[in-house]
Amino acid sequence: MQSNQTFADVFRARGVSRRDFLKFCSLTSVYLGLSPSLLPTIVEAMEKKPRTPVIWLHGLECTCCSESFIRSSHPSIEDILFNMISLDYDDVLSAAAGHQLEDQRRRIMKEYKGKYILAVEGNASTKDDGVYCMVGGDSFLNTLKETAADAAAIVAWGACASFGCVQNADPNPTGAAPVSDIIKDKPIIKVPGCPPISEVMTGVITHFHTFGTLPELDRFGRPKAFYNTRIHDKCYRRAFFDAGMFVSSFDDEATRKGWCLYKMGCKGPTTYNSCSKIQWNGGTSFPIGSGHPCIGCSEPNFWDRGPFYQRLADVPFLGTDSNADKIGIIAVGAAAAGAAAHAAVTAVKKAKSEKHDHQDKA
Numbered sequence: 001m002q003s004n005q006t007f008a009d010v011f012r013a014r015g016v017s018r019r020d021f022l023k024f025c026s027l028t029s030v031y032l033g034l035s036p037s038l039l040p041t042i043v044e045a046m047e048k049k050p051r052t053p054v055i056w057l058h059g060l061e062c063t064c065c066s067e068s069f070i071r072s073s074h075p076s077i078e079d080i081l082f083n084m085i086s087l088d089y090d091d092v093l094s095a096a097a098g099h100q101l102e103d104q105r106r107r108i109m110k111e112y113k114g115k116y117i118l119a120v121e122g123n124a125s126t127k128d129d130g131v132y133c134m135v136g137g138d139s140f141l142n143t144l145k146e147t148a149a150d151a152a153a154i155v156a157w158g159a160c161a162s163f164g165c166v167q168n169a170d171p172n173p174t175g176a177a178p179v180s181d182i183i184k185d186k187p188i189i190k191v192p193g194c195p196p197i198s199e200v201m202t203g204v205i206t207h208f209h210t211f212g213t214l215p216e217l218d219r220f221g222r223p224k225a226f227y228n229t230r231i232h233d234k235c236y237r238r239a240f241f242d243a244g245m246f247v248s249s250f251d252d253e254a255t256r257k258g259w260c261l262y263k264m265g266c267k268g269p270t271t272y273n274s275c276s277k278i279q280w281n282g283g284t285s286f287p288i289g290s291g292h293p294c295i296g297c298s299e300p301n302f303w304d305r306g307p308f309y310q311r312l313a314d315v316p317f318l319g320t321d322s323n324a325d326k327i328g329i330i331a332v333g334a335a336a337a338g339a340a341a342h343a344a345v346t347a348v349k350k351a352k353s354e355k356h357d358h359q360d361k362a
Contacts, residue, residue, distance in 0.1 A: 052208065053086045054087050054117045057135075057144060058092060058121050060125060060133050060167045060174070064195040073198075089108055109146075116151055121161060123176045124140050124182055133174070145183070148183045153189065154187070154189070156188055157196060157201065164178045168301075170304055189208075190220060197279070200223075222298070227273055230268065231268040232269040237258060238260075248263055261291075261292075266288065267299070268294040271297075275294070293308070
């Protein structure tokens with residue numbers, strides 16, 4: 001791939017009209033949650049700025065982030081690879097291997113010094129000089145440090161690279177550490193999840209390409225555009241939660257009816273992610289939609305915060321310890337109290353009005 005091509009160059013070569021190109025830019029701005037006033041900025045970036053070179057490294061991980069990435073549907077994986085980014089190194093997706101592939105990584109580092117994005121999937125073993133994760137005859141720890149040295153920014157894909165995940169869980173025998181514990185002098189954006197949603201992954205790269213900066217981040221280093229809302233707030237089972245209708249066993253009738261999974265250990269009320277809005281597989285599913293409670297995989301140290309299938313706290317707030325009848329009684333009581341209060345306020349206002357009328361006549 002030619003990294004110096006612009007998006008517009010690629011689109012023209014593929015016979016895409018100017019009209020469709022502008023439509024693509026418009027949809028991209030909507031997808032990133034940007035103001036309509038920023039559309040000209042996106043158009044200019046797509047027309048003039050060369051595609052951003054990306055080096056994608058793999059450390060201690062299960063490759064689920066790549067599996068999610070290649071299943072992107074909006075845009076599709078073909079558009080991502082051939083139209084949106086210049087993925088110049090990825091030892092999972094590349095045809096080349098061994099020394100030939102490592103030479104390609106070093107060439108990109110030299111030719112695009114300070115301009116490429118380093119995408120990291122997985123974390124690094126730090127114990128015993130990183131010997132528990134070796135790539136191309138060298139430790140992944142060394143490869144990570146070497147490649148990060150001249151990167152413009154680093155994107156930590158998934159829970160492993162962002163926060164540590166299962167490799168980093170107690171007792172952590174290999175000394176596995178997330179990227180931010182190893183690289184301290186580069187801007188790092190964390191895109192956690194096990195795995196992250198593919199469209200979130202591509203959206204982050206598109207934002208950096210367009211504006212040359214990282215998107216606005218939350219206190220954990222996650223992009224607010226995708227991690228500013230609790231899964232619970234957009235979950236289609238929220239109505240059952242509010243009505244006190246919960247699954248208490250995976251084989252009960254409530255499960256078949258799609259009731260709330262909070263009492264089965266669902267971490268949706270404390271997890272910030274776009275799962276319930278964007279979803280996976282072309283926007284058709286996410287874990288809760290498939291009948292499995294959220295395990296909070298986009299939050300720090302989620303693996304050590306188990307157990308996954310037990311409700312962790314007995315908090316008596318509306319819905320969690322009630323049934324529909326109890327909530328109905330509470331609602332009726334609240335309505336009666338409200339009616340009584342309204343009547344009292346009306347009586348006071350009427351008395352004041354009559355008093356003023358009497359004084360005026362006097």
